[in-house]
Amino acid sequence: MLESDTFWALVGLILFFVVIAAVGAPRRIVTALDARTQRIRTELDEARRNREEAQSLLAEYQRRRRDAEAEAESIIDEARREARRLTEEANEKLRDMVERRTRAAEDKIARAEAQAIAEVRTRAADLAVGAATDILEKRVRGGTAKRLIDASIDVVRQRLD
Template sequence: MDNTFWATVALVLFFALIVYLKGFRRINASLDDRAKRIQTELEEARELKEEAKQQLAEYQRRRREAEQEAKEIVEGAKRESQAILADAKRKNEEFVQRRTAMAEQKIAQAETDAIAEVRSTAVDVAIAAATKIIAERNQNGNPQPMSASIDAVRSRLN
């Protein structure tokens, strides 16, 4: 009897022992339990996957809403800034018009004052010249008629 015989006998005894102790049932039960655990884990994974998909969809929806709200805020700010700019431009134009009108009034008043001053000075010069001419005529002893004196003043003013 060689080693092969004894190895075969040991193998047969081992299988007999397993059958006697219902080892195949235990192995099957263990494998069935493991299969059930794997199945429940797969179901949990599917549920988690679905939940993750729902959360992703919710976050994407919120992101789109936030982007839309941001766009609306930016557009509102642009409209408001344009309104402020238009108002500032209008006020600036009104200010320039008021200042221009005020400057034009001052210029017109200065012109009026200058004309009045020139007229007043011209009248004063004319009176002084007339007085001087009349005084000179009266000193020479030959009084002339009034029209001749006026003609003499006119000729000296020209």
């Protein structure tokens, strides 16, 4: 048995395990594995926290985007209402201006018409007085003629005014 290679291989293996145990290799291996396990747990916990933080940031940014879209929509609606109001106000002012200008033009036309009628009456009165004067001068002579002419002129003027 002492001469068998298998026996000495077994003795060598046992001595190897005894030396490893004496040096404290199993404790070191276990400690190293425990440290690695702890490091992996820490990394997993940090990854979980980072994921949760990322999700909360994503939710916050989505909420902000929705709020910004709602505010933009509100601003657009307000701008549309303001544009409608300004358009209606401009149209109303335009209608008022057109009405005022129409009235002013009508008043100007009426004044021009009244002035033309007055000028025609004045001209007609002057022509009638001139014609009456010519007729009376040709038919009547002397002081009587002058009295009749003056009376006729007064009557014509009163009727034309």
